[in-house]
Amino acid sequence: MTDATRATVIERRPINPFDLLARYGTVIALVLLIVFNLIFTTNFATLQTLNVNLTQVCTIVIVxxxxxxxxxxxxxxLSVGSLMSISGALAPMVFMSKLFPIGNIYLAVALAIIIAVGVATLLGLFNGWLIARFRIQPIIATLVLFIAGRGIAQVMTNGQLQTFKVPEFQFIGLGRVLGIPFQVIVMLVLVIIAAWVIRKTVFGRQILAIGGNEKASGLSGIAVKKVKLVVYAVSGFCAGIAGLVVIAINSASDANLVGLGMELDAIAAVAVGGTLLSGGRASIIGTLLGALTIQLVRYTLLANGVPDSVAQVAQAVIIIAAVWVQQQGRSA
Structure with a gap:
């Protein structure tokens, strides 16, 4: 066959509906929920409802x-909830001068934030060290602080509720900037930065490469251990911030309750948002949309008279469906 008569055959990969659903299903579900509520839920299209739903998901999205x-x-x-508890226990101990006296309240609050988030970050780094240095499975390595972390927070506070009235600190959870809740601004800043890192930086590509094939990534020159250290430190950092937001909203720190179950909420948001739980693909915006979808499902059911127990079951079904769609998309 000559060049003039040779036919060019372009093989097209068949469209996988499950893969499309995994990528865009969250957006579709969110749009359908919004349309349903606009039609059937009273007072849904108000700023108050928007603020309620956004503030409900802020800490989940941050983590x-x-x-x-x-x-x-x-x-x-699995340690993020316990790291939130430690961060939430540390901060009041600083700005209420239990550790050492600080005359200027703004300095005390700034120092409290730095110490609390810094400790959470270091503990996240400890998780990464266990995983990278000793090759311990992540679920086992992070289980250490999942169990011990909340106990540490309880020992730090003697199991007592720490109440406070410090507007300079409470602004983190209750303040507004141009009418926008400050915690929403914090959430959006973290989402934008993380999305940029994943999509536009070498480090982001290294994260995905390690999740796709860790051994091949190491052979190609990627510093796998360093990348893992950083991502677990970032996870601790985010948990530390979330812990401060929670206690600022409640004007109190309870080591028994701060961050309780947050690891499951965060994993659910990630799964529903389309990130592969096996690694290799990630969507920060998808995580945001996943958290909003789960929250809006619950809000929709509660607003229309469905008991909270049923709403929780519905959330579980959504998570199972999201994971099943991911598996179908990969196997097809």
């Missing part, structure tokens, strides 16, 4: 940003 990076490497972080 889930770090969780997305961890899962993208093929890992998991």
């Amino acid at each position: 889930a940003v770090g969780m997305t990076l961890v899962i993208a490497t093929g890992g998991i972080d």
Whole structure:
């Protein structure tokens, strides 16, 4: 066959509907939920309802940003709820002068934030060290602080509720900038930065490469251990911030309750948002949309008279469906 008569055959990969559903299903579900509520739910189209739903998901999204990076490497972080508890216990001890006296309240608050988030970050780094240095499975390595972390927070506070009235600190959870809740601004900043890192930086590509094939990534020159150390430190950092937001909203710190169950909420948001739980693919924006979808499902059911127990079951069904769609998309 000559060049003039040779036919060019272009093989097209058949469209996988499950893969499309995994990528765009969350957006479709979110749009359908919004349309349903606009039609059937009273007072849905108000700023108050928007603020309620956004503030309900802020801490989940903040934690889930770090969780997305961890899962993208093929890992998991079960310690985030306990790190929130430690961060939430530390901060009041600083700005209420239990550790050492500080005359200027703004300095005290700034120092409290730095110390609390810094400790959470270091503990996240400890998780990464266990995983990278000793090759301990992530679910086991992070289980250490999942169990011990909350106990540490309880010992720090003697199991007592720490109440406070410090507007300079409470602004983190209750303040507004141009009418926008400050915690929403914090959430969006973290989402934008993490999304940029994943999509536009070499480090982001290294994260996805490790999740896709860790051994091949190491052979290609990627510093696998360093990348893992960083992503677990980032997860701890995000958990530390989320812990401060929670206690600022409640004007109190309870080591028994702060961050309780947050690891499951974060993993659910990541899964529903389309990030592969096996690693290799990640969507920070998808995580945000996943958290919003789960929250809106619950809000929709509760607003229309469905008991909260049923709403929780519906959330579980959504998570199972999201994971099943992912598996079908990969196997097809």
